[in-house]
Amino acid sequence: xxxxSDITVGANAGRARSHNRQVxxxxxxxxxxxGRAEIARASGLTTQAVSNIIADLLEDGLIVEQGxxxxxxxxPAVQYALNASGGYALGVEIRPDAVFAAVLNLCGETVAADRxxxxxxDRDSVTETMLGLRDHLLKASGTPPDRLLGxxxxxxxxxxxxxxxxxxxxxxSWAESAPDHWFSEALELPVVIENDANAAAIAERIVGVxxxxxxxxxxxxxxxxxxxxxxxxRLITGAHGNAGEIGHIPVPAGGESVPLESRVSxxxxxxxxxxxxxxxxxxxxxxxxxxxxxxxxxxxxDAAAEPLSAAIAIVENLFDPSTVILGGxxxxxxxxxxxxSVTLAETSVARRDDRTTARLLRGASGRMTATLGAAAIVINxxxxxxxxx
Amino acid sequence: xxxxSDITVGANAGRARSHNRQVxxxxxxxxxxxGRAEIARASGLTTQAVSNIIADLLEDGLIVEQGxxxxxxxxPAVQYALNASGGYALGVEIRPDAVFAAVLNLCGETVAADRxxxxxxDRDSVTETMLGLRDHLLKASGTPPDRLLGxxxxxxxxxxxxxxxxxxxxxxSWAESAPDHWFSEALELPVVIENDANAAAIAERIVGVxxxxxxxxxxxxxxxxxxxxxxxxRLITGAHGNAGEIGHIPVPAGGESVPLESRVSxxxxxxxxxxxxxxxxxxxxxxxxxxxxxxxxxxxxDAAAEPLSAAIAIVENLFDPSTVILGGxxxxxxxxxxxxSVTLAETSVARRDDRTTARLLRGASGRMTATLGAAAIVINxxxxxxxxx
DNA sequence: AGGATTAACTCAACTCTATTGAGCTATCAA
DNA sequence: TTGATAGCTCAATAGAGTTGAGTTAATCCT
Numbered sequence: 001x002x003x004x005s006d007i008t009v010g011a012n013a014g015r016a017r018s019h020n021r022q023v024x025x026x027x028x029x030x031x032x033x034x035g036r037a038e039i040a041r042a043s044g045l046t047t048q049a050v051s052n053i054i055a056d057l058l059e060d061g062l063i064v065e066q067g068x069x070x071x072x073x074x075x076p077a078v079q080y081a082l083n084a085s086g087g088y089a090l091g092v093e094i095r096p097d098a099v100f101a102a103v104l105n106l107c108g109e110t111v112a113a114d115r116x117x118x119x120x121x122d123r124d125s126v127t128e129t130m131l132g133l134r135d136h137l138l139k140a141s142g143t144p145p146d147r148l149l150g151x152x153x154x155x156x157x158x159x160x161x162x163x164x165x166x167x168x169x170x171x172x173s174w175a176e177s178a179p180d181h182w183f184s185e186a187l188e189l190p191v192v193i194e195n196d197a198n199a200a201a202i203a204e205r206i207v208g209v210x211x212x213x214x215x216x217x218x219x220x221x222x223x224x225x226x227x228x229x230x231x232x233x234r235l236i237t238g239a240h241g242n243a244g245e246i247g248h249i250p251v252p253a254g255g256e257s258v259p260l261e262s263r264v265s266x267x268x269x270x271x272x273x274x275x276x277x278x279x280x281x282x283x284x285x286x287x288x289x290x291x292x293x294x295x296x297x298x299x300x301x302d303a304a305a306e307p308l309s310a311a312i313a314i315v316e317n318l319f320d321p322s323t324v325i326l327g328g329x330x331x332x333x334x335x336x337x338x339x340x341s342v343t344l345a346e347t348s349v350a351r352r353d354d355r356t357t358a359r360l361l362r363g364a365s366g367r368m369t370a371t372l373g374a375a376a377i378v379i380n381x382x383x384x385x386x387x388x389x
Numbered sequence: 390x391x392x393x394s395d396i397t398v399g400a401n402a403g404r405a406r407s408h409n410r411q412v413x414x415x416x417x418x419x420x421x422x423x424g425r426a427e428i429a430r431a432s433g434l435t436t437q438a439v440s441n442i443i444a445d446l447l448e449d450g451l452i453v454e455q456g457x458x459x460x461x462x463x464x465p466a467v468q469y470a471l472n473a474s475g476g477y478a479l480g481v482e483i484r485p486d487a488v489f490a491a492v493l494n495l496c497g498e499t500v501a502a503d504r505x506x507x508x509x510x511d512r513d514s515v516t517e518t519m520l521g522l523r524d525h526l527l528k529a530s531g532t533p534p535d536r537l538l539g540x541x542x543x544x545x546x547x548x549x550x551x552x553x554x555x556x557x558x559x560x561x562s563w564a565e566s567a568p569d570h571w572f573s574e575a576l577e578l579p580v581v582i583e584n585d586a587n588a589a590a591i592a593e594r595i596v597g598v599x600x601x602x603x604x605x606x607x608x609x610x611x612x613x614x615x616x617x618x619x620x621x622x623r624l625i626t627g628a629h630g631n632a633g634e635i636g637h638i639p640v641p642a643g644g645e646s647v648p649l650e651s652r653v654s655x656x657x658x659x660x661x662x663x664x665x666x667x668x669x670x671x672x673x674x675x676x677x678x679x680x681x682x683x684x685x686x687x688x689x690x691d692a693a694a695e696p697l698s699a700a701i702a703i704v705e706n707l708f709d710p711s712t713v714i715l716g717g718x719x720x721x722x723x724x725x726x727x728x729x730s731v732t733l734a735e736t737s738v739a740r741r742d743d744r745t746t747a748r749l750l751r752g753a754s755g756r757m758t759a760t761l762g763a764a765a766i767v768i769n770x771x772x773x774x775x776x777x778x
Numbered sequence: 779a780g781g782a783t784t785a786a787c788t789c790a791a792c793t794c795t796a797t798t799g800a801g802c803t804a805t806c807a808a
Numbered sequence: 809t810t811g812a813t814a815g816c817t818c819a820a821t822a823g824a825g826t827t828g829a830g831t832t833a834a835t836c837c838t
Binding site: 008011012236239241244246255310322349 | 625710736
């Protein structure tokens with residue numbers, strides 16, 4: 001969220017219903033297919049209440065019936081599952097030079113995705129490009145516009161006037177004053193704004209390797225490096241929505257203390273390659289250079305292992321996540337190499353005897369991750385119960 | 390919480406009422422004194438609903454009427470405030486060699502506090518000592534036992550079988566299998582278990598410098614060093630309740646990378662002094678040594694500045710708290726010295742133009758902080774609305 | 779087989795809360 | 809003094825989940 005103001009709100013019949021709808025929907029999503037009695041047990045509601053809500057959700061087209069499933073004695077339960085085409089979310093990523101957009105269905109599948117260059121980074125130009133892209137995607141995929149639940153917008157953080165300015169990657173000042181309201185009016189949709197790392201983290205929960213996890217951390221390679229942490233299915237945002245600015249934390253690298261992003265980020269790998277006269281503008285460029293075992297790239301990888309290991313140790317001990325995921329605008333091959341070269345700390349709360357997942361996983365990667373994540377935030381939102389505005 | 394399992398639970402009339410009671414109570418606490426109409430506006434409930442709940446709370450003795458207060462036109466609003474003696478919380482801190490306990494009233498004021506040596510760290514011995522201490526405190530302060538809302542218990546973390554073992558400070562293995570149930574049965578009260586840093590963090594919110602803050606971080610000097618982070622009034626616990634294990638994160642210190650607690654912790658200062666044949670068993674010992682500007686202590690302080698600064702930079706950037714608080718089992722003089730010697734990072738999301746509080750504050754200090762915090766968790770619990778078991 | 783048992787689910791009556799709208803009261807301002 | 813404003817109460821209403829009896833369809837046991 002752009003401003004993390006969870007105004008505590010009272011409950012009444014209507015809000016209770018809305019809350020319970022989300023509880024039920026969330027159960028259906030995590031289970032894949034379930035019967036009503038099982039949902040009732042999991043949610044603390046009665047089967048009757050669940051039945052009423054399921055009837056509502058069916059009518060709204062958010063779920064579909066899947067026949068009965070016999071499991072032991074008694075009347076076999078009628079199963080319900082998400083209706084993929086019951087709702088869609090728009091994801092938009094705004095960069096200084098381009099706009100990316102994607103449409104996801106309720107199951108998190110990408111229905112359409114595209115990008116458009118940005119003539120100028122002023123607000124009208126961005127808005128126009130975004131609207132054009134949206135119309136194009138909806139038309140191309142045949143998505144009914146009234147089925148759009150909302151839009152997620154990814155913009156470079158941090159938000160507000162802070163001590164961090166990513167020179168070059170910034171948007172003009174219009175982006176600093178309530179852009180969510182502006183976008184919401186332009187798109188005529190509810191809009192949430194997030195940074196790339198947080199968006200990508202949520203994407204892993206909806207479609208990636210974090211499915212079924214409630215608490216995990218995601219280290220994201222964007223232009224710099226970012227961190228998104230999810231606890232109990234919700235993003236940790238901090239007081240001003242800027243939590244997870246991992247790029248500037250001090251980490252050890254060859255006997256000195258440096259900011260993480262000076263050694264582990266796309267900019268840093270590009271700088272290392274530029275020193276040898278090599279340009280690596282795209283993910284596939286990097287993939288190719290890695291396949292060729294380009295010495296400068298391999299040297300960068302070697303140098304990145306120590307600071308990245310330290311960062312992971314810090315994240316593990318400060319957030320106690322179920323797992324740490326590495327992803328973003330890097331080729332899988334590089335991510336896998338990095339994961340292989342990381343030394344996991346011995347003294348870490350992550351070193352548990354009862355561990356069921358790996359401490360370090362590779363997540364979705366590529367240029368579109370954050371864009372998909374923006375849409376995933378909307379989907380996640382629809383599933384996360386809360387009695388709070 | 391011992392296990393961070395926020396089971397998502399459905400809402401019904403009863404749970405909605407309980408939720409709304411907490412919303413109202415929380416408004417009364419944060420405002421100090423308020424009228425019903427104002428609570429209604431803040432909570433999204435109707436004045437009628439608030440009136441009914443206020444009547445309930447009055448009857449339960451949790452709040453008291455404070456007369457009318459004219460503010461502009463219209464009927465002056467009847468003001469309500471917390472009733473200090475409307476409820477109490479027991480805080481218990483279990484150490485291998487002693488048990489500390491305190492009783493707090495609803496306003497967070499310490500009503501009674503004491504400690505008792507522990508003959509042996511086995512479960513029966515701990516339980517017996519704890520019960521004796523509780524009875525003594527209740528009797529000495531004249532607290533009616535039926536007014537106890539619950540108990541908070543502080544035990545050395547981390548919980549569960551992890552890669553971190555604080556040699557020497559551990560409790561026997563009985564502490565690892567559902568001690569909350571055991572204590573709950575022994576005390577006949579709802580019990581929450583937390584580590585010292587988290588408990589101390591909540592204490593700052595109820596009685597300390599974090600009043601009015603919803604999102605902040607607390608660095609706690611215990612035997613080692615710990616971190617408690619509060620976001621939107623709730624503790625960040627991680628997947629297994631072990632978030633905030635800051636002692637083992639790598640930080641720079643004089644050109645090398647070391648675990649934070651090797652340079653910044655009570656154990657480390659004691660080690661530094663022991664090298665010169667000085668023993669500093671208590672907080673007042675340290676205070677005295679600091680007053681005398683003991684060279685070994687001053688050297689330790691100098692050496693602690695760099696790693697502590699790095700830790701604070703990490704906490705600021707990863708959690709984006711409103712402020713970072715330093716406190717715990719250290720004399721105020723030392724904490725102030727440390728705060729003065731810290732170099733706040735330039736590149737930090739905490740460097741905001743719109744900042745209203747200092748980036749670094751001194752919190753409550755002394756041996757009893759965590760004990761009071763344990764009780765504060767119960768008070769905070771009573772005030773934090775949630776529709777979740 | 780065939781009855782007993784188990785479990786999912788529906789129906790209708792009921793209960794709990796919050797909301798609605800009219801009406802009363804006390805303060806300020808003109 | 810009068811009108812406007814704002815807090816608050818009362819009684820009726822409405823929305824949601826709960827309760828308990830009854831139905832249906834499997835499995836288990838004899």
